[in-house]
Amino acid sequence: MPAPRNIPGSLVLAALLSLLAITAAAAQTRDVAGSRDYPGIGRFAGSVITGYVVKDFDAARMQAAAFRDGQPTDARRLEGRIFRIAYRTNPGPSILEVSRNFETQLAKAGFETLLACDTEACGAIPFTESVDTLPIPQMWVDGFNYRYFAGHKSEGGRETYASVIVSQNNQEIYAQVTVAELGAIANKMVDAAAMAKGLGETGHIALYGIYFDTDKAVLKPESRPTLEQIAKLLTSQPQLNVFIVGHTDSQGAYEYNLDLSKRRAEAVAAELVKSFRIAQTRLRTAGVGLLAPVGPNATDAGRALNRRVELVAP
Numbered sequence: 044m045p046a047p048r049n050i051p052g053s054l055v056l057a058a059l060l061s062l063l064a065i066t067a068a069a070a071q072t073r074d075v076a077g078s079r080d081y082p083g084i085g086r087f088a089g090s091v092i093t094g095y096v097v098k099d100f101d102a103a104r105m106q107a108a109a110f111r112d113g114q115p116t117d118a119r120r121l122e123g124r125i126f127r128i129a130y131r132t133n134p135g136p137s138i139l140e141v142s143r144n145f146e147t148q149l150a151k152a153g154f155e156t157l158l159a160c161d162t163e164a165c166g167a168i169p170f171t172e173s174v175d176t177l178p179i180p181q182m183w184v185d186g187f188n189y190r191y192f193a194g195h196k197s198e199g200g201r202e203t204y205a206s207v208i209v210s211q212n213n214q215e216i217y218a219q220v221t222v223a224e225l226g227a228i229a230n231k232m233v234d235a236a237a238m239a240k241g242l243g244e245t246g247h248i249a250l251y252g253i254y255f256d257t258d259k260a261v262l263k264p265e266s267r268p269t270l271e272q273i274a275k276l277l278t279s280q281p282q283l284n285v286f287i288v289g290h291t292d293s294q295g296a297y298e299y300n301l302d303l304s305k306r307r308a309e310a311v312a313a314e315l316v317k318s319f320r321i322a323q324t325r326l327r328t329a330g331v332g333l334l335a336p337v338g339p340n341a342t343d344a345g346r347a348l349n350r351r352v353e354l355v356a357p
Contacts, residue, residue, distance in 0.1 A: 049115055049221070052200060059085040060189065062063040064097040069091050072091065073091060073199055074091055074092040074095075074348070075092055075094065075095050075185055075258070076258050076295060076299070077095065077257055077258040077294055077295045078092040078095030078128070078257075079092075079095075079126060079294065080128065081126050081205075081220060081222050083148075083149055083223075084145070084149060084152060084205070084220060084262045085148060086130055087130065087132055087136070087141045087144050087145070087216075087218065089132055089133055089135075090130040090131060090132045090218070091130065091131055092128060092129065092130055093129045093130060093131045093180065093181045093182065094127065094128070094129035094177035094178075094181025094182055094219070095126070095127070095128055095129070095257060095258075096125075096126075096127045096177065096256070096257060096301075097124070097125070097126050097257055098124070099124055099347055100122070100124065100125075100226075101122070101123075101124075101125040102120055102121065102122050102125070103120075103121045103125045103127075103175050103176075103204075103221055103223045104118065104119070104120060104121075104168065104173060104174060104175045105118075105119045105121055105174075105204055105206050105221070105223065106118055106119075106158060106165075106173060106191070106193060106206075107119055107156070107158055107193055107195075107203070107302075108158055109158065109160050109164055109165050109166055109170070110165065110166025110167075110170050110173075111166075112171060113166065113169045114169075115166075115173055117157075118173065119204070121204050121223035121225060122225065122226075123223055123225040123227075124223075124224040124343070125221070125222070125223050125224075125226045125348075126220070126221065126222040126223075126224075127175065127177055127180040127219065127220075127221050128219065128220045128221075129176075129181045129216045129217065129219045129220075130175045130217065130219070130220075131215055131216070131217055132216040132218070133215060133216065134214035134215055134216075136216060136271075137216075138188065138189065138190050138210065138211055138216060139161075139190060139211050139337050141209050141216050141218055142190040142192060142209040143209045145192065145209070145218065145220065146159060146192050146207070149192070149194050149205055149207070150194075152196070153193030153196040153197055153198060154195060154196045154203075155194055155196060156193075156194050157193040157194055157195055158191065158192065158193045159190075159191070160190070160191055160217065161189070161190050161191075161281075162186075162187060162188055162190075163187075166324055167186060167187070168186035168187070168196070170191070171186045171189060171208070171235040172186075174191070174208055176208065176219050177219060182217055182219045183210060183211075183212040183215070183217040184208060184210045185210045185211060185212060186230075187209040188210060188211055189208060189209060189211075190208070190209045190210075191206065191207070191208045191209075192206060192208075193205070193206040194205045201224065201225070201226070202224075202225040203223065203224050203225065204222070204225070205220065205221065205222045205223075205224065206220075206221045206224045207219070207220050207221075209343055210311060211286075213223050215251045216341075231250075231251035231252045231269075232247065232252055232268060232269065232272075232274065233250055233251075233252065233269065234275075235272045235273075235275040235279065238250075238272065238273065238276045238354060239276055239279075239280070241354075242283075242285070242354060242355075242356045243356075246355065246356045247304075247353050247354065247355045247356065248286075248353065248354050249337065249351045249352075249353050250269055250273075250352045250353065251351055251352060252265075252266065252268060252269030253266045253269055253270075253307075253311060253332065253351075253352045254266045255307055255310075257301065257312070258295075258303070260303060260306035260307045260310050261310065262310050262311065264315055266314075270311070270314055270315065270318070270319065271319075272279045273311075273315060273317060273319075273354065274319035274321060277315070277319075277320040277321050277325060278321075282325075282354075283325070284326070284327070284357055285325070285326060285327075285354045285355060285356065285357070286327050286328070286329060286354070286355040286356075286357065287308045287311050287312050287326055287327070287328045287352060287353075287354060287355075288304075288328070288329045288330070288331060288349065288352065288353045288354075288355055289303070289304030289305060289306070289307040289311075289328075289329070289330040289331070289352055290304055290309035290330075290331060290332070290333075290335060290336075290351045290352070290353065291303055291304045291332050291333055291350060292333060292336075292340055292345075292346035292347075292348060292349040292350050293333045293336075293340035293346070293349070294340075294346065297308060297332065297333070300332035300333050301331070301332040302330065303330070303332070304328065304330030304331060304332045305328065305330025306330070307330065307352065308328040308329060308330050308352065309328045311328075311352055312328050316321060327357075333349065336348075336349045337349060337351075
């Protein structure tokens with residue numbers, strides 16, 4: 044049914060988005076699968092994680108100073124390991140209470156304040172448009188009512204930035220924590236020659252250039268260069284058959300990780316068949332979940348090593 048002519052389309056859209064957020068919030072009573080709090084920061088009591096995206100290497104936009112005349116005065120583009128974690132808290136606390144709790148916790152974790160401001164002092168709506176947030180219904184930001192914090196710490200030679208934006212929708216408080224652990228991109232490209240060498244010498248080769256979103260088994264476009272090298276290897280050695288084996292870290296349930304790792308391996312095989320015309324009979328798939336770690340699951344670095352796809356010679 045079309046919107047009444049006297050109601051602006053933008054208001055109708057806002058109402059629909061709000062309804063979407065309400066419906067999603069009502070349906071979710073537990074953290075999204077595979078998610079967890081950032082170590083040392085935690086969450087406000089009674090919150091659930093509504094959105095969780097972690098990238099081994101990505102860029103995040105962070106504001107280290109308030110806007111002036113609608114324009115940023117200290118916008119920073121941070122590259123490294125990026126965590127984006129969104130929370131929803133049931134009605135009761137205020138935006139300020141939730142934000143202050145995060146700010147206190149960040150201070151205890153060693154973060155020094157770069158910016159702490161409320162709506163008008165930050166820069167109102169233009170400010171929120173320059174801050175990275177997860178999409179509705181994972182995160183909700185009301186440009187007329189929010190609080191923002193950004194902090195920085197340097198520890199053991201590593202620089203880390205953190206920001207928190209807290210807002211409200213229909214009496215529920217939404218907060219997003221974004222953490223950027225600065226670092227150079229790791230060279231994860233393994234070419235066909237290296238794959239052949241690994242298979243010949245050890246019978247397997249770990250590939251870290253195959254990308255999936257957290258908790259998903261859909262190949263990301265960034266995976267194509269590595270897929271091209273696998274196809275090049277198989278095309279150059281027509282008699283070579285391989286196992287494609289998916290691996291996960293220890294986060295999440297055992298059975299779930301087994302299934303996820305298997306689906307990821309199957310996604311790689313399917314793409315090799317579809318886009319590179321590799322015969323299906325040359326590819327067998329398996330998923331072993333967390334059963335073959337190559338790093339400690341107690342650390343982020345170790346878990347990153349464990350999340351991989353391997354080629355295995357029969």
